[in-house]
Amino acid sequence: MPQQLIIFPFGGNGREALVSAIEANKISHQWDILGFVDDNQDTWGKDMAGYKVLGDRSVLEKYPEAKVLAVPGNAQTYLKRQSIIEGLNLKKERFATIISPNAVVSPDAVIGCNTFVMPYVFVACGVSLGNHCIILSHTVIHHDSVVDDYNCIGSSVTISGDVKVEKNCYIGSGTNIKEKIIVGERSLLGLGSNVVSNITPQVTVVGNPARVLKS
Known part of the structure:
Protein backbone atom coordinates (compact mmCIF):
# COMPACT_ATOMS: atom_id res chain seq x y z
CA MET A 1 0.00 0.00 0.00
CA PRO A 2 1.44 3.42 -0.91
CA GLN A 3 2.78 5.57 1.92
CA GLN A 4 1.70 9.20 2.18
CA LEU A 5 4.61 11.59 1.55
CA ILE A 6 5.14 15.26 2.34
CA ILE A 7 8.31 17.08 1.27
CA PHE A 8 9.88 19.97 3.22
CA PRO A 9 10.66 22.64 2.04
CA PHE A 10 9.70 23.84 -1.46
CA GLY A 11 13.29 24.48 -2.51
CA GLN A 30 5.40 3.53 -3.33
CA TRP A 31 4.25 7.05 -2.53
CA ASP A 32 0.93 8.82 -2.20
CA ILE A 33 2.43 12.28 -2.65
CA LEU A 34 0.45 14.92 -0.75
CA GLY A 35 2.64 17.91 -1.63
CA PHE A 36 5.06 20.24 0.11
CA VAL A 37 5.23 22.24 3.32
CA ASP A 38 7.32 25.38 3.68
CA ASP A 39 7.57 28.01 6.41
CA ASN A 40 7.96 30.77 3.81
CA GLN A 41 4.46 32.14 3.30
CA ASP A 42 5.38 33.37 -0.19
CA THR A 43 5.50 29.74 -1.36
CA TRP A 44 2.04 28.76 -0.12
CA GLY A 45 -0.24 27.71 -2.93
CA LYS A 46 2.60 27.35 -5.42
CA ASP A 47 2.91 23.99 -7.09
CA MET A 48 5.15 21.73 -9.12
CA ALA A 49 3.62 19.17 -11.46
CA GLY A 50 0.31 19.66 -9.67
CA TYR A 51 1.69 19.11 -6.15
CA LYS A 52 1.06 22.19 -4.04
CA VAL A 53 2.69 23.84 -1.06
CA LEU A 54 0.07 23.09 1.58
CA GLY A 55 1.23 25.61 4.18
CA ASP A 56 3.79 25.76 6.97
CA ARG A 57 5.09 22.93 9.14
CA SER A 58 1.88 22.90 11.20
CA VAL A 59 0.32 21.05 8.26
CA LEU A 60 2.32 17.99 9.31
CA GLU A 61 0.05 17.61 12.34
CA LYS A 62 -2.94 17.11 10.03
CA TYR A 63 -1.30 14.10 8.41
CA PRO A 64 0.13 12.04 11.30
CA GLU A 65 0.53 8.95 9.11
CA ALA A 66 2.48 10.75 6.38
CA ARG A 81 20.27 21.95 8.68
CA GLN A 82 20.38 19.97 11.92
CA SER A 83 18.50 22.58 13.94
CA ILE A 84 15.93 23.06 11.16
CA ILE A 85 15.23 19.35 10.89
CA GLU A 86 15.19 18.82 14.66
CA GLY A 87 12.80 21.78 14.87
CA LEU A 88 10.17 19.76 13.02
CA ASN A 89 9.85 17.67 16.21
CA LEU A 90 9.25 14.45 14.32
CA LYS A 91 10.01 10.98 15.56
CA LYS A 92 12.58 9.05 13.55
CA GLU A 93 9.96 6.73 12.11
CA ARG A 94 8.11 9.68 10.54
CA PHE A 95 10.97 10.40 8.16
CA ALA A 96 11.15 9.03 4.62
CA THR A 97 14.20 7.91 2.70
CA ILE A 98 14.12 8.37 -1.07
CA ILE A 99 16.58 6.69 -3.41
CA SER A 100 16.21 7.53 -7.07
CA PRO A 101 15.45 4.45 -9.16
CA ASN A 102 18.31 5.61 -11.38
CA ALA A 103 20.84 5.38 -8.55
CA VAL A 104 22.97 2.26 -8.07
CA VAL A 105 23.26 1.16 -4.45
CA SER A 106 25.13 -1.91 -3.26
CA PRO A 107 22.88 -4.41 -1.47
CA ASP A 108 25.10 -4.25 1.62
CA ALA A 109 25.20 -0.45 1.82
CA VAL A 110 23.42 1.13 4.79
CA ILE A 111 21.34 4.26 4.22
CA GLY A 112 19.79 6.18 7.11
CA CYS A 113 16.42 7.85 7.55
CA ASN A 114 15.55 11.10 5.81
CA THR A 115 18.34 10.64 3.30
CA PHE A 116 17.82 11.52 -0.35
CA VAL A 117 19.97 9.85 -3.01
CA MET A 118 19.57 11.56 -6.38
CA PRO A 119 19.74 10.01 -9.87
CA TYR A 120 22.95 8.45 -11.19
CA VAL A 121 24.62 8.23 -7.78
CA PHE A 122 26.76 5.13 -7.17
CA VAL A 123 26.97 3.83 -3.59
CA ALA A 124 29.49 0.99 -3.37
CA CYS A 125 29.85 -2.05 -1.13
CA GLY A 126 30.25 -1.48 2.58
CA VAL A 127 29.25 2.18 2.43
CA SER A 128 27.28 3.75 5.28
CA LEU A 129 25.22 6.89 4.70
CA GLY A 130 23.86 8.48 7.85
CA ASN A 131 20.54 10.09 8.65
CA HIS A 132 19.42 13.38 7.07
CA HIS A 138 26.47 11.68 -10.50
CA THR A 139 28.36 11.32 -7.23
CA VAL A 140 30.38 8.16 -6.55
CA ILE A 141 30.98 6.89 -3.02
CA HIS A 142 33.47 4.03 -3.06
CA HIS A 143 33.81 0.99 -0.85
CA ASP A 144 33.66 1.12 2.95
CA SER A 145 33.30 4.90 3.19
CA VAL A 146 31.20 6.46 5.94
CA VAL A 147 29.14 9.61 5.52
CA ASP A 148 27.79 10.70 8.90
CA ASP A 149 24.51 12.48 9.67
CA TYR A 150 23.39 15.83 8.23
CA ASN A 151 25.82 15.91 5.32
CA CYS A 152 25.25 17.49 1.91
CA ILE A 153 27.31 15.97 -0.90
CA GLY A 154 27.28 17.92 -4.17
CA SER A 155 27.04 16.55 -7.69
CA SER A 156 29.88 14.76 -9.49
CA VAL A 157 31.82 14.23 -6.25
CA THR A 158 34.21 11.28 -5.99
CA ILE A 159 34.69 9.87 -2.51
CA SER A 160 37.37 7.19 -2.63
CA GLY A 161 37.44 4.05 -0.50
CA ASP A 162 37.60 4.09 3.32
CA VAL A 163 36.86 7.82 3.60
CA LYS A 164 35.01 9.19 6.63
CA VAL A 165 32.97 12.38 6.35
CA GLU A 166 31.97 13.54 9.82
CA LYS A 167 28.60 15.17 10.44
CA ASN A 168 27.29 18.53 9.25
CA CYS A 169 29.65 18.97 6.30
CA TYR A 170 29.05 20.40 2.85
CA ILE A 171 31.07 18.94 -0.01
CA GLY A 172 30.93 21.10 -3.11
CA SER A 173 30.25 19.71 -6.55
CA GLY A 174 33.21 18.29 -8.43
CA THR A 175 35.25 17.58 -5.30
CA ASN A 176 37.57 14.56 -5.23
CA ILE A 177 38.59 12.96 -1.93
CA LYS A 178 41.56 10.59 -1.70
CA GLU A 179 41.20 7.21 -0.04
CA LYS A 180 41.29 6.92 3.78
CA ILE A 181 40.82 10.67 4.31
CA ILE A 182 38.88 12.01 7.30
CA VAL A 183 36.82 15.15 6.74
CA GLY A 184 36.20 16.83 10.09
CA GLU A 185 32.70 17.83 11.15
CA ARG A 186 31.11 21.15 10.13
CA SER A 187 33.61 21.69 7.31
CA LEU A 188 32.96 23.00 3.82
CA LEU A 189 34.86 21.72 0.80
CA GLY A 190 34.64 24.23 -2.03
CA LEU A 191 33.73 23.43 -5.62
CA GLY A 192 36.27 21.25 -7.37
CA SER A 193 38.53 20.74 -4.37
CA ASN A 194 41.04 17.89 -4.52
CA VAL A 195 41.45 16.58 -1.00
CA VAL A 196 44.67 14.61 -0.42
CA SER A 197 45.09 15.05 3.35
CA ASN A 198 42.81 15.01 6.38
CA ILE A 199 40.55 18.02 6.91
CA THR A 200 40.24 19.37 10.45
CA PRO A 201 36.79 20.22 11.82
CA GLN A 202 35.08 23.55 11.16
CA VAL A 203 37.17 24.79 8.26
CA THR A 204 36.56 25.86 4.67
CA VAL A 205 38.96 24.39 2.13
CA VAL A 206 39.37 25.04 -1.60
CA GLY A 207 41.78 24.28 -4.42
CA ASN A 208 44.10 21.61 -5.79
CA PRO A 209 45.39 20.38 -3.47
CA ALA A 210 42.74 21.60 -1.04
CA ARG A 211 43.98 24.27 1.37
CA VAL A 212 42.31 25.95 4.32
CA LEU A 213 40.66 29.21 3.28
CA LYS A 214 39.18 30.00 6.68
CA SER A 215 38.58 28.36 10.03
Whole structure:
Protein backbone atom coordinates (compact mmCIF):
# COMPACT_ATOMS: atom_id res chain seq x y z
CA MET A 1 0.00 0.00 0.00
CA PRO A 2 1.44 3.42 -0.91
CA GLN A 3 2.78 5.57 1.92
CA GLN A 4 1.70 9.20 2.18
CA LEU A 5 4.61 11.59 1.55
CA ILE A 6 5.14 15.26 2.34
CA ILE A 7 8.31 17.08 1.27
CA PHE A 8 9.88 19.97 3.22
CA PRO A 9 10.66 22.64 2.04
CA PHE A 10 9.70 23.84 -1.46
CA GLY A 11 13.29 24.48 -2.51
CA GLY A 12 15.60 22.99 -5.08
CA ASN A 13 16.32 19.83 -3.10
CA GLY A 14 12.64 19.33 -2.34
CA ARG A 15 11.53 19.74 -5.93
CA GLU A 16 14.24 17.34 -7.10
CA ALA A 17 13.01 14.87 -4.48
CA LEU A 18 9.54 15.11 -5.97
CA VAL A 19 10.94 14.10 -9.35
CA SER A 20 12.57 11.01 -7.84
CA ALA A 21 9.39 10.08 -5.98
CA ILE A 22 7.37 10.38 -9.19
CA GLU A 23 9.92 8.24 -11.05
CA ALA A 24 9.86 5.62 -8.29
CA ASN A 25 6.06 5.48 -8.57
CA LYS A 26 6.35 4.61 -12.26
CA ILE A 27 8.07 1.37 -11.24
CA SER A 28 5.86 0.59 -8.24
CA HIS A 29 3.38 2.83 -6.48
CA GLN A 30 5.40 3.53 -3.33
CA TRP A 31 4.25 7.05 -2.53
CA ASP A 32 0.93 8.82 -2.20
CA ILE A 33 2.43 12.28 -2.65
CA LEU A 34 0.45 14.92 -0.75
CA GLY A 35 2.64 17.91 -1.63
CA PHE A 36 5.06 20.24 0.11
CA VAL A 37 5.23 22.24 3.32
CA ASP A 38 7.32 25.38 3.68
CA ASP A 39 7.57 28.01 6.41
CA ASN A 40 7.96 30.77 3.81
CA GLN A 41 4.46 32.14 3.30
CA ASP A 42 5.38 33.37 -0.19
CA THR A 43 5.50 29.74 -1.36
CA TRP A 44 2.04 28.76 -0.12
CA GLY A 45 -0.24 27.71 -2.93
CA LYS A 46 2.60 27.35 -5.42
CA ASP A 47 2.91 23.99 -7.09
CA MET A 48 5.15 21.73 -9.12
CA ALA A 49 3.62 19.17 -11.46
CA GLY A 50 0.31 19.66 -9.67
CA TYR A 51 1.69 19.11 -6.15
CA LYS A 52 1.06 22.19 -4.04
CA VAL A 53 2.69 23.84 -1.06
CA LEU A 54 0.07 23.09 1.58
CA GLY A 55 1.23 25.61 4.18
CA ASP A 56 3.79 25.76 6.97
CA ARG A 57 5.09 22.93 9.14
CA SER A 58 1.88 22.90 11.20
CA VAL A 59 0.32 21.05 8.26
CA LEU A 60 2.32 17.99 9.31
CA GLU A 61 0.05 17.61 12.34
CA LYS A 62 -2.94 17.11 10.03
CA TYR A 63 -1.30 14.10 8.41
CA PRO A 64 0.13 12.04 11.30
CA GLU A 65 0.53 8.95 9.11
CA ALA A 66 2.48 10.75 6.38
CA LYS A 67 6.19 10.23 5.95
CA VAL A 68 8.26 13.41 5.67
CA LEU A 69 11.36 14.02 3.59
CA ALA A 70 13.09 17.10 5.03
CA VAL A 71 15.83 18.35 2.70
CA PRO A 72 16.69 21.96 3.57
CA GLY A 73 20.14 23.44 3.09
CA ASN A 74 22.75 24.68 0.68
CA ALA A 75 26.34 25.91 0.87
CA GLN A 76 25.23 29.03 2.73
CA THR A 77 22.90 27.37 5.24
CA TYR A 78 24.27 23.83 5.70
CA LEU A 79 25.25 24.45 9.32
CA LYS A 80 21.60 25.20 10.15
CA ARG A 81 20.27 21.95 8.68
CA GLN A 82 20.38 19.97 11.92
CA SER A 83 18.50 22.58 13.94
CA ILE A 84 15.93 23.06 11.16
CA ILE A 85 15.23 19.35 10.89
CA GLU A 86 15.19 18.82 14.66
CA GLY A 87 12.80 21.78 14.87
CA LEU A 88 10.17 19.76 13.02
CA ASN A 89 9.85 17.67 16.21
CA LEU A 90 9.25 14.45 14.32
CA LYS A 91 10.01 10.98 15.56
CA LYS A 92 12.58 9.05 13.55
CA GLU A 93 9.96 6.73 12.11
CA ARG A 94 8.11 9.68 10.54
CA PHE A 95 10.97 10.40 8.16
CA ALA A 96 11.15 9.03 4.62
CA THR A 97 14.20 7.91 2.70
CA ILE A 98 14.12 8.37 -1.07
CA ILE A 99 16.58 6.69 -3.41
CA SER A 100 16.21 7.53 -7.07
CA PRO A 101 15.45 4.45 -9.16
CA ASN A 102 18.31 5.61 -11.38
CA ALA A 103 20.84 5.38 -8.55
CA VAL A 104 22.97 2.26 -8.07
CA VAL A 105 23.26 1.16 -4.45
CA SER A 106 25.13 -1.91 -3.26
CA PRO A 107 22.88 -4.41 -1.47
CA ASP A 108 25.10 -4.25 1.62
CA ALA A 109 25.20 -0.45 1.82
CA VAL A 110 23.42 1.13 4.79
CA ILE A 111 21.34 4.26 4.22
CA GLY A 112 19.79 6.18 7.11
CA CYS A 113 16.42 7.85 7.55
CA ASN A 114 15.55 11.10 5.81
CA THR A 115 18.34 10.64 3.30
CA PHE A 116 17.82 11.52 -0.35
CA VAL A 117 19.97 9.85 -3.01
CA MET A 118 19.57 11.56 -6.38
CA PRO A 119 19.74 10.01 -9.87
CA TYR A 120 22.95 8.45 -11.19
CA VAL A 121 24.62 8.23 -7.78
CA PHE A 122 26.76 5.13 -7.17
CA VAL A 123 26.97 3.83 -3.59
CA ALA A 124 29.49 0.99 -3.37
CA CYS A 125 29.85 -2.05 -1.13
CA GLY A 126 30.25 -1.48 2.58
CA VAL A 127 29.25 2.18 2.43
CA SER A 128 27.28 3.75 5.28
CA LEU A 129 25.22 6.89 4.70
CA GLY A 130 23.86 8.48 7.85
CA ASN A 131 20.54 10.09 8.65
CA HIS A 132 19.42 13.38 7.07
CA CYS A 133 21.89 13.38 4.17
CA ILE A 134 21.54 14.64 0.61
CA ILE A 135 23.63 13.04 -2.15
CA LEU A 136 23.41 14.93 -5.44
CA SER A 137 23.46 13.43 -8.92
CA HIS A 138 26.47 11.68 -10.50
CA THR A 139 28.36 11.32 -7.23
CA VAL A 140 30.38 8.16 -6.55
CA ILE A 141 30.98 6.89 -3.02
CA HIS A 142 33.47 4.03 -3.06
CA HIS A 143 33.81 0.99 -0.85
CA ASP A 144 33.66 1.12 2.95
CA SER A 145 33.30 4.90 3.19
CA VAL A 146 31.20 6.46 5.94
CA VAL A 147 29.14 9.61 5.52
CA ASP A 148 27.79 10.70 8.90
CA ASP A 149 24.51 12.48 9.67
CA TYR A 150 23.39 15.83 8.23
CA ASN A 151 25.82 15.91 5.32
CA CYS A 152 25.25 17.49 1.91
CA ILE A 153 27.31 15.97 -0.90
CA GLY A 154 27.28 17.92 -4.17
CA SER A 155 27.04 16.55 -7.69
CA SER A 156 29.88 14.76 -9.49
CA VAL A 157 31.82 14.23 -6.25
CA THR A 158 34.21 11.28 -5.99
CA ILE A 159 34.69 9.87 -2.51
CA SER A 160 37.37 7.19 -2.63
CA GLY A 161 37.44 4.05 -0.50
CA ASP A 162 37.60 4.09 3.32
CA VAL A 163 36.86 7.82 3.60
CA LYS A 164 35.01 9.19 6.63
CA VAL A 165 32.97 12.38 6.35
CA GLU A 166 31.97 13.54 9.82
CA LYS A 167 28.60 15.17 10.44
CA ASN A 168 27.29 18.53 9.25
CA CYS A 169 29.65 18.97 6.30
CA TYR A 170 29.05 20.40 2.85
CA ILE A 171 31.07 18.94 -0.01
CA GLY A 172 30.93 21.10 -3.11
CA SER A 173 30.25 19.71 -6.55
CA GLY A 174 33.21 18.29 -8.43
CA THR A 175 35.25 17.58 -5.30
CA ASN A 176 37.57 14.56 -5.23
CA ILE A 177 38.59 12.96 -1.93
CA LYS A 178 41.56 10.59 -1.70
CA GLU A 179 41.20 7.21 -0.04
CA LYS A 180 41.29 6.92 3.78
CA ILE A 181 40.82 10.67 4.31
CA ILE A 182 38.88 12.01 7.30
CA VAL A 183 36.82 15.15 6.74
CA GLY A 184 36.20 16.83 10.09
CA GLU A 185 32.70 17.83 11.15
CA ARG A 186 31.11 21.15 10.13
CA SER A 187 33.61 21.69 7.31
CA LEU A 188 32.96 23.00 3.82
CA LEU A 189 34.86 21.72 0.80
CA GLY A 190 34.64 24.23 -2.03
CA LEU A 191 33.73 23.43 -5.62
CA GLY A 192 36.27 21.25 -7.37
CA SER A 193 38.53 20.74 -4.37
CA ASN A 194 41.04 17.89 -4.52
CA VAL A 195 41.45 16.58 -1.00
CA VAL A 196 44.67 14.61 -0.42
CA SER A 197 45.09 15.05 3.35
CA ASN A 198 42.81 15.01 6.38
CA ILE A 199 40.55 18.02 6.91
CA THR A 200 40.24 19.37 10.45
CA PRO A 201 36.79 20.22 11.82
CA GLN A 202 35.08 23.55 11.16
CA VAL A 203 37.17 24.79 8.26
CA THR A 204 36.56 25.86 4.67
CA VAL A 205 38.96 24.39 2.13
CA VAL A 206 39.37 25.04 -1.60
CA GLY A 207 41.78 24.28 -4.42
CA ASN A 208 44.10 21.61 -5.79
CA PRO A 209 45.39 20.38 -3.47
CA ALA A 210 42.74 21.60 -1.04
CA ARG A 211 43.98 24.27 1.37
CA VAL A 212 42.31 25.95 4.32
CA LEU A 213 40.66 29.21 3.28
CA LYS A 214 39.18 30.00 6.68
CA SER A 215 38.58 28.36 10.03
